[in-house]
Amino acid sequence: MSALTEKDIVNAVRQGQREGQTEMVSRYAQRIYALIVREVTDPMDAQELTQDAFMRAFSHIDSYDPQKASLSTWLCRIAYRLVLDFLKRSGPLIVSMENAEVSQKDISDEELEAELSTGREERIAQLMKLVDELPTEERMLLTLYYLEGRPLKEIAYISGVEAGVLANRLYRTRKKLYKRLCSMVSPSE
Numbered sequence: 591m592s593a594l595t596e597k598d599i600v601n602a603v604r605q606g607q608r609e610g611q612t613e614m615v616s617r618y619a620q621r622i623y624a625l626i627v628r629e630v631t632d633p634m635d636a637q638e639l640t641q642d643a644f645m646r647a648f649s650h651i652d653s654y655d656p657q658k659a660s661l662s663t664w665l666c667r668i669a670y671r672l673v674l675d676f677l678k679r680s681g682p683l684i685v686s687m688e689n690a691e692v693s694q695k696d697i698s699d700e701e702l703e704a705e706l707s708t709g710r711e712e713r714i715a716q717l718m719k720l721v722d723e724l725p726t727e728e729r730m731l732l733t734l735y736y737l738e739g740r741p742l743k744e745i746a747y748i749s750g751v752e753a754g755v756l757a758n759r760l761y762r763t764r765k766k767l768y769k770r771l772c773s774m775v776s777p778s779e
Contacts, residue, residue, distance in 0.1 A: 596661045603651045615644055618662055621738075622669045628733050629673045629726060639676060643669040659747045663740075667748040670730060677726050713771070720770050728763045735760060 594602070594613050602610020622643050627636035646668050647654075654664050721729060727749070734740045734748065742760075746753040 597656070600651060600654060600656070600661065603648055611644075611648055614647070614661070614665075618665050619644070621662065622665055625666060625669050625733065625738070626673055628737070629730060630676060635676070639669070639672050643672055646672070659744070663744050663747055666734070666740075667750075670748050673730070674726060716771060716774050717767065720767050724763065724766075728759070731756060731760060732763065 594610075599610050599613050599617070603614060604610075619640060623636060623640045626639045626643070627633060630636045630639060643665060647665055650668075654661070658664075659667070721732060724732070731745065731749070734745045735742070740748075742753040742756050745751075745756055749756070751759075
């Protein structure tokens with residue numbers, strides 16, 4: 591394990607030292623790849639985008655500001671934008687659930703949390719299928735918030751969207767998922 595700090599890594603990359611680049615890749619590549627492969631399901635494309643993220647980071651290292659974000663968060667921001675560009679170029683089929691009407695009643699936070707956090711395997715599989723059908727930005731928000739455990743302030747930096755807007759989007763997305771899950775309940779349940 592290297593004793594290099596983030597600052598040391600950034601300085602080494604700025605000076606064109608291979609050690610800094612190697613350390614950056616070894617320290618953060620797995621996290622960046624994991625973020626990318628959740629959205630870009632072809633592992634070869636995900637590997638290529640991961641490499642592109644690091645190449646972009648190396649060439650734009652002078653724009654990194656440690657006062658705004660950690661190195662990890664900055665790299666995620668680069669990867670996030672590459673994924674969005676890739677998916678726009680690929681033209682994926684996006685199924686919008688925006689107008690999916692299930693019920694007119696408003697849902698309390700407690701009901702929402704209870705339904706979305708159930709541990710039943712069948713329900714989890716249904717939820718994952720519904721998440722896969724979400725638009726890219728909503729899927730990535732869920733990934734960054736729930737799977738990576740990033741705070742909204744960090745996600746705001748990564749996505750370029752204000753934290754308050756993200757909080758609202760997160761709530762609406764969870765509500766859509768809840769409504770869709772409720773519509774999938776079989777009569778025997």
